[in-house]
Amino acid sequence: MMPARNDGQTMNHAALEQNPSEPLRTAWSNQWLERMRDQRISMAHGSGGKAMRELIEHLFVEAFRNPLLAALEDQAVVPLDDLRRQGGRLAFTTDSYVVNPLFFPGGSIGDLAVHGTINDLAMSGAKPLFLSCGMILEEGLQIDLLRQVVQRMGEAASHAGVSIVTGDTKVVERGAADKLFINTAGIGIIPHGVWIAATRARPGDAILINGPIGDHGIAILTARNELALECPVESDTRPLHDLVQAMLDVCPDIHCLRDATRGGLATVLNEFAQASAAAIHLNESAIPVRESVRGACEILGLDPLYLANEGKLVAVVPQAHAEATLEAMNRHPAGQDSAIIGEVTETPAGAVVMRNAFGGLRVVDLLIGDQLPRIC
Structure with a gap:
């Protein structure tokens, strides 16, 4: 569990959006409250004038x-020169976050971004170094709610050892957005000798995952009050770069690596199979799924293979390095429940098949449509 999500209090995350008058009380937040004059976002906060300058300096700059x-x-x-000393290639990515609700069990839109x-x-x-942050804010958004999101972003970045170094703020009219959307971009450096790509899966390779699947999807359903569980499920949102480094230390030749977010485990494996023109064979009994997640899926008619995750990676490694990689993953906090769940074969090329507990085979195809919208 990331410290950014552990404020030492029992908190109803759904109520947090509805009642932002109960903020996370820290020395920084108290100083911030004294400096800010406005209680809600107005169009002036996107105009480039004094209100916008105040928001940037007293909120974003303080948190990041x-x-x-x-x-x-x-x-x-x-x-x-600093970048060249760390590696030979630059990794650059961008993503947008529209998750609903903004706060959910185990995380928020801020640390998720x-x-x-x-x-x-x-x-x-790559070793992540720098992030950007673009905010699309809806007129009328409580500024203290925005502060809590931004504070979680700052804490998540600090704990992960990355810096949010630039950004942008836009305000749209009331009703033109749902509270707030976040766009982030990131830059990292890939060390010399590391070459990971979806095209590199080879027959005989092992398939590994770093823990139970489907937690984030079920956590979002719980936060939307669409599901009540006796054993609540928290989102698995967490940074995985340190885990990847631990894996590279024992297996520098990782063939494929991807985090199983939207579309879940099934989508990632289909992408590997198609890009590599290889087949992937899964063992259903080896795939870790929490009983609470499995039960929720049975009730709702969902398949955990397609549920979103925010802290799960899928790796394809040479069979000779599979056990050593698994042991390294199991020693890391983000990989204590890691497992080998299948292997790469030659046929049927481009397909993913899974053997169930009764010995039958099932084709695991790409999902048509979206099981859960606005999941990240």
């Missing part, structure tokens, strides 16, 4: 504080 951001230029300027962008970089083997 670092030397590159403090310059408050229209761009972050990074010395190239940071973790998701870090993980997209990490799946290339």
Whole structure:
């Protein structure tokens, strides 16, 4: 569990959006409350004038504080020599976050935006370094609710060792958005000798995953009051770059790596199979799924293979390195429940098939449509 999501209090995350008058009380937030005059976002906060300057300086700069951001230029300027010393290739990614609700069991749109962008970089083997943050705010949004989201972003970035170095703020009319949307971009450096790509799966390779699937999807359903569970499920949102580094330490030749977000495990494996013109054979009994998630899926008619995750990666590694990689993953906090769940074969090329507990085979195809909208 990331500290950014552990405030030492029992909190109803759904109520947090409805009653932002109960903020996370910290020394920083108290100082911030004294400085801000407005209680809600207005069109003036996107106009480029005093209100916007106040929002940027007293909210974003305070939460994301670092030397590159403090310059408050229209761009972050990074010395190239520093980057060259860390590796030979640059990884660059971007993503947008529209999850509903903004706060959910185990996380929020803020730490999700940071973790998701870090993980997209990490799946290339890159060390994440810098993030940007673009905010689309709806007129009327409570500023204290925005503060809580931004605070979680800052904490998530700090704990992951990355810096949010530039950004942008836009305000749209009431009703033109749903509270707030976040766009992030990220830059990282890929070390020399690391080459990970979806095209590199080879017959004989092992398929690994770092823990139970479907947690994030069920957590979002719970937060939307669409599901009541005796054993609540928390989102698995977390950064995975340190886990990837632990894997690379024992297996520098990881063939494929991807985080199983929208579309879940099934989508990632189909992407690998099609890109590599290989087949993937899964063992259903080896795929970790929490009983609470499995029960929820049975009730709702969902398939955990297609549920979104925000802290799960799928790796394809040479069979000779599979056990060592698994042991390294199991030793890491983000991979304690890792498992080998299948292997790559030659046929049927481009397909994913799964053997169930009774020995039968099932084709695991790409999902048509969306099981759960606005999941991230």
